[in-house]
Amino acid sequence: MLRSQRLAVVLTLEERKEKAALEKMAEAQQHHEAQRQQIENLERYQQEYREQIRSSQQGVVSVARLQGWQAFIAQLDQVIGQQQKLLVQAEDRLRHCREEWQRAWERRRGMEKYIETCRRQEQREQDLREQKQMDEAAGRIVARRR
Numbered sequence: 652m653l654r655s656q657r658l659a660v661v662l663t664l665e666e667r668k669e670k671a672a673l674e675k676m677a678e679a680q681q682h683h684e685a686q687r688q689q690i691e692n693l694e695r696y697q698q699e700y701r702e703q704i705r706s707s708q709q710g711v712v713s714v715a716r717l718q719g720w721q722a723f724i725a726q727l728d729q730v731i732g733q734q735q736k737l738l739v740q741a742e743d744r745l746r747h748c749r750e751e752w753q754r755a756w757e758r759r760r761g762m763e764k765y766i767e768t769c770r771r772q773e774q775r776e777q778d779l780r781e782q783k784q785m786d787e788a789a790g791r792i793v794a795r796r797r
Contacts, residue, residue, distance in 0.1 A: 655769040662766060665759040672752040679748040683741040690734045697727045 704720050 653769075653773050655766050655773060658762065658766050658769065662759070662762045665755070665762050669752070669755040669759045672748070672755040676745070676748040676752045679741070679745040683738070683745045686734065686738040686741045690731060690738060693727065693731050693734060697724065697731065700724065700727070 700720075701724065704724075
């Protein structure tokens with residue numbers, strides 16, 4: 652069996668690893684996007700809540716009610732801060748997964764190039780064998796004619 656044929660098994664393994672890394676990266680991308688959207692939703696909700704407070708403050712508002720609003724806004728700030736930390740973690744995971752996929756892609760691509768080099772070398776060797784056989788056959792024909 653030719654070397655290029657034997658290496659096809661290794662290439663298949665590298666392709667599987669690359670595919671798995673790509674799937675992992677896609678999951679990380681989806682998770683990252685979900686975290687980002689969650690922050691946007693929280694910030695939008697907080698902004699809407701602030702606007703409701705402003706519109707309802709046109710009359711007299713009790714101190715207790717004002718403190719309740721402020722406490723709720725502070726809680727939203729904390730939740731947004733926690734969500735931002737989760738987003739940073741998701742970004743780190745996505746970056747790591749992207750690097751893993753890149754390495755897997757490079758290994759697979761390197762294996763493809765190596766197999767192609769082996770095929771070219773095998774073809775050159777085959778061509779040389781055929782040329783040698785043709786030269787020997789021609790030599791035998793010339794020797795018979797003498």
